[in-house]
Amino acid sequence: EIVLTQSPGTLSLSPGEGATLSCRASQSISTSLAWYQQTPGQAPRLLIFGATNRATGIPDRFSGSGSGTDFTLTISRLEPEDFAVYYCHQYGSPLRTFGQGTKVEIK
Amino acid sequence: EVQLVESGGDLVQPGGSLRLSCVGSGFTFTSYSINWIRQAPGKGPEWVASISGSGDFIYYTGSLKGRFTISRDSTKNSVYLQMNSLRAEDTGVYYCARGGQFDLWGQGTLVTVSS
Numbered sequence: 001e002i003v004l005t006q007s008p009g010t011l012s013l014s015p016g017e018g019a020t021l022s023c024r025a026s027q028s029i030s031t032s033l034a035w036y037q038q039t040p041g042q043a044p045r046l047l048i049f050g051a052t053n054r055a056t057g058i059p060d061r062f063s064g065s066g067s068g069t070d071f072t073l074t075i076s077r078l079e080p081e082d083f084a085v086y087y088c089h090q091y092g093s094p095l096r097t098f099g100q101g102t103k104v105e106i107k
Numbered sequence: 108e109v110q111l112v113e114s115g116g117d118l119v120q121p122g123g124s125l126r127l128s129c130v131g132s133g134f135t136f137t138s139y140s141i142n143w144i145r146q147a148p149g150k151g152p153e154w155v156a157s158i159s160g161s162g163d164f165i166y167y168t169g170s171l172k173g174r175f176t177i178s179r180d181s182t183k184n185s186v187y188l189q190m191n192s193l194r195a196e197d198t199g200v201y202y203c204a205r206g207g208q209f210d211l212w213g214q215g216t217l218v219t220v221s222s
Contacts, residue, residue, distance in 0.1 A: 001169065043212035043213065044152060094166045098151055098152045
């Protein structure tokens with residue numbers, strides 16, 4: 001099983017600031033990585049797929065980078081609606097796994 | 108409208124069974140794999156199972172130990188999750204999600220395993 005480790009666990013920031021979230025895979029997954037945003041009571045929403053590609057309708061303040069084992073989700077300027085929990089997910093193996101999540105909270 | 112809708116969640120006793128359904132609409136259902144993903148209260152998502160568009164390829168997370176079975180009926184644009192020998196740790200919201208990248212999710216259905 002490919003283990004995904006996200007860091008930090010919690011990020012305390014103010015609106016307008018930038019956020020950098022990390023996801024590390026236990027083995028190489030090329031660019032088979034996606035990022036999701038989840039707000040309370042809602043299903044996760046796809047933000048990024050293929051490590052760097054924004055999903056339909058996702059604002060360009062969200063960007064993804066990385067390949068192999070190290071990946072980053074960057075939010076350039078936090079809007080109020082961006083305070084949420086973010087998960088990475090690998091689909092490089094048929095046995096899918098998620099990271100444990102990073103909570104972006106208002107400072 | 109492009110959507111997935113889950114149903115079948117309920118309160119069930121430990122050792123019991125439940126069958127969840129996921130119905131897709133607004134897209135060519137047979138072109139996509141469908142996945143079941145669950146989320147325990149206060150925890151992150153956990154992928155449970157996937158089935159290819161044709162139904163020929165099926166995968167499960169290793170922790171299930173054969174208790175769950177995924178299937179699909181293309182005539183009804185539906186995917187099912189048969190859950191047997193349910194345990195308290197199976198409690199959570201169960202989502203179905205489309206494709207390899209989970210680009211479309213349903214609203215979820217709540218499964219509670221408790222006596």
